Amino acid sequence: MKDLKLIIDNYLPLRDVVFITLREAILKGEIEPGERLMEISLAEKLGVSRTPIREAIRKLELEGLVIMTPRKGAVVAEITLKDLRDVLEVRKNLEKMAVELACQKATEEDIMELKQSHQKFIENMSNPDLTELAEADVRFHDVIYRITDNKRLIQILNNLREQMYRYRLEYIKDEKQRSILVHEHAQIIQAIENKDITKAKEFSENHINNQEKTIAAKLTS
């Protein structure tokens, strides 16, 4: 485990600070799957007491990022290729649901916002900082999610996306993939604007399938 540093925010309770810190460390792979999360050593590393650590671990547990065995402690959950496929299978379905709802509910302003976030993405295309680009991608999808006006759907999609956080850079590393991505986004926007549910779902499915391929390729290598 690398050195951990608290992402300090005075307005947040320590448990949330610890939670965010640990989650990020796990998703980035800084704490590896299978590694034990020991309360005392984490408390020392982060300079807080065991209490906030424990409460953070409880949350990680419910998110499925760590596995608890009573009296033995927490270990970072292993993620198998099967797990990832499961996540993507559900996500594909819900993304299709999201664009369907977007087709039905999107206003003129919503379409505008979609186009703007798409534009922002394009502007970042040549940005060497891939993190920026990845976040522009996230924001694009966030706009679609918001349009669905379904809190539960948004919550679940955000969680599923989080599960794949550590692979988020993979599918935008490649220049060719990136232009495909832009094209797919454009297609989706167009379909939503035309309120063409069938097409929107088709493009969306395609979009996720491409991600799946890239990630699967990365994992089996």
Add this chain to the structure above:
Amino acid sequence: MKDLKLIIDNYLPLRDVVFITLREAILKGEIEPGERLMEISLAEKLGVSRTPIREAIRKLELEGLVIMTPRKGAVVAEITLKDLRDVLEVRKNLEKMAVELACQKATEEDIMELKQSHQKFIENMSNPDLTELAEADVRFHDVIYRITDNKRLIQILNNLREQMYRYRLEYIKDEKQRSILVHEHAQIIQAIENKDITKAKEFSENHINNQEKTIAAKLTS
């Protein structure tokens, strides 16, 4: 808030016992939406210290059953009709996904198991204890979930179902509804056996729609 009693299980840590107890109390409506969850009073009521209470609340928070405001504490989340519709909208989609996967993956034994759990449900039809019947219904759906062989899907569906726990008795109270339910289950089994995805999804959608109607009727009354 009624008296709470711990659901004691010597093999579970107190935090989990408290978590299960509080969750059930919230879902059953024994602790009402808007009500505050105060650590000290809960600790006294349940006869444990604040620590397990706090850890249980952290989990309830992530499940969306309570809302935390830093330095102010936890209150039971209000559930609006809109929230329920959101839940059902997502659930409908994922239930359809589940039966589709079931059509593709079900073995002979799986079909047998489905029929058995369906039979058990029928046997409980005249059981005056509605809880038993409700649980037989749950077990039927569990079989379908298991057949999908998608952990993430199962986890999300279980969570969504939990959100509706407090209404689970509504749609089996009525004798007429009950026979409809049985018929719908039979239809779904048949479609899965025939590997007829279209029909299976159709029946499944219908099944959820009926629940939605019953619950909506209950709520708007």
Add this chain to the structure above:
DNA sequence: GATTTGCATTTTGTATACATTGTACAATAT
């Protein structure tokens, strides 16, 4: 009378102490 200020109380946030359980390893018995 309305508003503000200050204090007491309550409640949550965090740290620490104590209890219990699990683990590793060595010593002993078979």
Add this chain to the structure above:
DNA sequence: ATATTGTACAATGTATACAAAATGCAAATC
């Protein structure tokens, strides 16, 4: 040599103590 048991140690589980913030209310001020 293997199995078993006992013991020390380490980690988690639980309780409690202390700190800090929020709340309610009363007194003071305008």
